Amino acid sequence: EVQLVESGGGLVQPGGSLRLSCAASGFTFSSYEMNWVRQAPGKGLEWVSYISSSGSTIYYADSVKGRFTISRDNAKNSLYLQMNSLRAEDTAVYYCARDGPTSGGLDYWGQGTLVTVSS
């Protein structure tokens, strides 16, 4: 069974940093592209970042470029999101999501981890 489990969320002050993790199981993690998607309270879905299966190709949304860094450790079946210079508008539930094998759709999602940026 495919599972994605996020961790690392919490309360952080504006300007602070946080590192999210996503532990993957039930599939060959090193073969799949991965993403982070977030959802602010009561709002819609916003794609944050993408990383290719090898980690050689990375993309970011303009809203986080220069502040967030996506990475992965295929030996540990883990995906990460390092978030620096956090702002109130980064408050959201952060999901890791797997790219489907054929389509571009995100076929498996974690349960999400809440990041709250507030003083």
Place this chain on the structure above:
Amino acid sequence: DIQMTQSPSSLSASVGDRVTITCRASQSISSYLNWYQQKPGKAPKLLIYAASSLQSGVPSRFSGSGSGTDFTLTISSLQPEDFATYYCQQSYSRPIFGPGTKVDIK
């Protein structure tokens, strides 16, 4: 950047109704369009990928159509478990989601 719009933003329907949700892209995205269902407090679930392909395990009452800039998600006979928010997402370029359509009980 490609912009995605959805209509309506919300709708009220009854069990058994046929429901159609529309998604429009600001430029052609071929068939690189996916649909998700999200229930409160839960992660989104992929329903339809590549505009019209049903994701494994998704009931056949869900269907998708369209190409280019205009797409639709249809629920042929609304069931109680279908009350949720639905999002389209383009995968032609960096992923962009539509604003969502909330389907609630009439």
